Amino acid sequence: MTNRPLTCEQFDAALSDYLENALDPAERTALESHASTCDRCRALLAELSAIPTEAGALHDLEPSRDLWPAIAQRIAAPVVALPGAAARRERRPSVRPWYLTPASLAAAAAVLIAVTASVTALAIRTGRTSAPAGAVAANNPAPAAQPNDSQIDIPAPAPRVTNASATRPNAVPVQEVYAREIAELDSIVRDQRSHLDTSTVTVIEKNLHIINQAIAQSRAALARDPNSGFLHHQLNDALNQKISLLRTVALLPART
Amino acid sequence: MCARFVSALCLTAAMAATPALLPAQRQHRNDDDETSRVDTTVALSSGGVVELSLISGEIKVTSWNRDQVRIKASSDGGLLQFDATNGRVSLTVRSDHDDMGDTEYDVTIPAGARLITHSVSADITTDGGSDVEAHAVSGDVSVSNVTGRATIESVSGSLTATHVGHGLRVNGVSSDIKATDITGDINAQSTSGDIILGSTHSSFVHTETVSGDTRFGGTLDRAGRYDFHSHSGDIVLAVPAIGVTFDISTFSGDVQSDYPMTLQPGSEVGQKHMEFSINGGGARVTAETFSGGVTVERPGHSSHED
Numbered sequence: 001m002t003n004r005p006l007t008c009e010q011f012d013a014a015l016s017d018y019l020e021n022a023l024d025p026a027e028r029t030a031l032e033s034h035a036s037t038c039d040r041c042r043a044l045l046a047e048l049s050a051i052p053t054e055a056g057a058l059h060d061l062e063p064s065r066d067l068w069p070a071i072a073q074r075i076a077a078p079v080v081a082l083p084g085a086a087a088r089r090e091r092r093p094s095v096r097p098w099y100l101t102p103a104s105l106a107a108a109a110a111v112l113i114a115v116t117a118s119v120t121a122l123a124i125r126t127g128r129t130s131a132p133a134g135a136v137a138a139n140n141p142a143p144a145a146q147p148n149d150s151q152i153d154i155p156a157p158a159p160r161v162t163n164a165s166a167t168r169p170n171a172v173p174v175q176e177v178y179a180r181e182i183a184e185l186d187s188i189v190r191d192q193r194s195h196l197d198t199s200t201v202t203v204i205e206k207n208l209h210i211i212n213q214a215i216a217q218s219r220a221a222l223a224r225d226p227n228s229g230f231l232h233h234q235l236n237d238a239l240n241q242k243i244s245l246l247r248t249v250a251l252l253p254a255r256t
Numbered sequence: 257m258c259a260r261f262v263s264a265l266c267l268t269a270a271m272a273a274t275p276a277l278l279p280a281q282r283q284h285r286n287d288d289d290e291t292s293r294v295d296t297t298v299a300l301s302s303g304g305v306v307e308l309s310l311i312s313g314e315i316k317v318t319s320w321n322r323d324q325v326r327i328k329a330s331s332d333g334g335l336l337q338f339d340a341t342n343g344r345v346s347l348t349v350r351s352d353h354d355d356m357g358d359t360e361y362d363v364t365i366p367a368g369a370r371l372i373t374h375s376v377s378a379d380i381t382t383d384g385g386s387d388v389e390a391h392a393v394s395g396d397v398s399v400s401n402v403t404g405r406a407t408i409e410s411v412s413g414s415l416t417a418t419h420v421g422h423g424l425r426v427n428g429v430s431s432d433i434k435a436t437d438i439t440g441d442i443n444a445q446s447t448s449g450d451i452i453l454g455s456t457h458s459s460f461v462h463t464e465t466v467s468g469d470t471r472f473g474g475t476l477d478r479a480g481r482y483d484f485h486s487h488s489g490d491i492v493l494a495v496p497a498i499g500v501t502f503d504i505s506t507f508s509g510d511v512q513s514d515y516p517m518t519l520q521p522g523s524e525v526g527q528k529h530m531e532f533s534i535n536g537g538g539a540r541v542t543a544e545t546f547s548g549g550v551t552v553e554r555p556g557h558s559s560h561e562d
Contacts, residue, residue: 200393203412207429207447210467214487217546221507230505230529234546237485241466245429245447248411252393253376 006034011041019048178239185246192250204249211245214238291336294329294347298340303386306365307346309374310334313358319367319384319401326364332357367403379413405440415446426451432468450489465489469548473555476500478538490548494555499538502552505529506545513552 218235334349334356371385387404400418423440441460456474473494517532
């Protein structure tokens with residue numbers, strides 16, 4: 001950006017950085033100067049500037065784990081022992097398919113609740129802060145929760161300081177969200193493993209190892225080039241693959 | 257057991273003969289008459305659902321132009337549970353002991369029926385159906401001639417789809433994935449398995465692997481979007497010489513192209529990221545790998561044939 005008056009196109013191009021507080025003082029002045037003389041750009045700036053304020057006025061939404069008892073009750077209802085029912089079940093078991101057993105449904109529901117809740121929370125919070133994921137993660141160099149290091153192995157994300165997220169106390173570290181989701185899924189998978197066939201477990205462990213290697217390689221590369229968006233993307237892809245695999249395992253029927 | 261089964265079949269035959277008079281009533285239910293063998297034909301309304309599940313053995317499904325479902329099933333040690341209404345037919349197997357042996361399903365469904373199958377180690381092979389879901393754990397899955405959408409999954413079995421009309425979703429863990437003659441959106445994911453997409457006609461393709469290789473050979477829509485992601489696997493793209501804009505990134509792999517790389521204004525050129533177009537650009541093709549190589553080649557000029 002130069003000291004010459006901005007065009008509307010240049011204004012549009014710089015607007016995002018302005019709202020993120022990522023422009024230097026001269027650039028900010030040039031952009032504000034243009035807005036003061038251009039009705040269209042002034043209106044646009046006013047409209048976009050109001051969004052964080054309006055969003056900030058919204059109530060915080062916390063995903064509720066209290067949904068679980070009702071869901072568990074509904075899942076469990078068909079197998080509650082009723083007078084006389086036990087004898088009938090001995091003679092004629094439920095027609096519910098084996099892959100829809102209470103255990104598998106419970107696992108599925110738990111996974112969905114856990115993942116959905118956290119993803120929702122992440123969406124709400126990152127939406128409120130409007131900060132890029134990498135930048136948000138970068139300002140929280142020490143993830144608070146890494147409950148299962150053997151499986152998760154998530155070191156601190158590489159620092160990447162931006163003006164936009166430095167002032168946002170509510171920013172949620174993306175890596176922390178990943179760590180939490182993986183930990184929750186991993187606990188389900190640990191319980192599930194004893195019900196799985198050993199050959200299936202072998203396949204799963206081999207592929208988890210492949211993914212963990214990919215995560216480690218991405219992190220090592222990020223440590224050398226912490227500003228690489230491509231490497232952040234690669235890391236997130238690998239983490240998503242891990243979540244996807246753990247979800248798959250969590251939803252497998254028993255005796256497989 | 258046998259007498260009850262014959263009675264059940266007689267009842268089934270009578271009700272199948274008058275489906276219009278009993279559109280919503282149960283045609284057949286044999287969970288009072290569990291058996292190790294089913295051989296019957298029942299009516300199924302247009303757009304009805306056929307749901308089949310078993311543990312081990314084999315599921316084979318074909319289709320025909322009748323509003324009927326033909327079922328032949330047998331189980332070595334399990335008990336078959338068959339349920340049929342005018343809109344839904346289901347067959348599953350259970351056992352009171354761990355080893356129920358193999359179970360075989362040979363089922364013919366209406367061409368317009370929706371099919372849902374689940375197995376553990378059993379292989380699943382289907383031919384026909386409007387929308388098809390096939391889920392296995394270690395069994396191989398093969399679906400073909402699906403007029404609508406297909407969803408297929410296995411942890412370690414191979415996954416094959418041929419001639420699918422309106423979109424394909426494939427998920428595997430160590431599974432190799434092969435999809436041929438697919439129209440509609442394609443979404444394919446495997447952790448360590450290879451992904452091969454051939455003769456596809458899609459405007460949206462998304463693939464993801466960690467260590468598996470990816471090979472794409474299909475037509476491109478100039479307004480389409482094609483994304484290929486891998487960590488250590490190679491990506492080979494056999495693309496026709498229409499307008500294409502490539503966005504290729506690799507951290508430590510090589511990039512090769514049969515096409516001259518004409519750079520876009522403002523393109524980045526470097527070891528890890530390059531954007532270039534052929535024939536003026538159009539279809540957006542993105543390929544990203546960490547350590548795998550990316551090759552763009554002309555169809556039929558492959559140096560990476562399997």
